Amino acid sequence: MSHHVDQLPxxxxxxxxxxxxxxxxxxxxxxxxxxxxxxxxxAQKKALAALRQQLTGGG
Incomplete structure (x- = not known):
């Protein structure tokens, strides 16, 4: 999970x-x-959306 967070702006x-x-x-x-x-x-909503997409295999 921290790997995905590290990729965010x-x-x-x-x-x-x-x-x-x-x-x-x-x-x-x-x-x-x-x-x-x-x-x-x-920023919070964009971060959560990006994490959700990454974790469901969309990115």
Whole structure:
């Protein structure tokens, strides 16, 4: 799994780490990164979609 995560863009990895692994809210992650909540959410969704695709053999 970490191999797949390592292939993601840095922004997606960071968003995923903060919101999923560290359990921060989108707002808290956005404040820490000094970006908008929407940017964190977008990066998180892209990361999850990419991981899902890789794990189901789609990439």
């Amino acid at each position: 840095a922004a997606q990895v960071t968003a995923l780490r903060l919101t999923v692994l560290e359990g921060l809210s989108l707002r808290a992650a956005a404040e820490r990164l000094e970006i908008s909540c929407m940017s964190v959410q977008r």
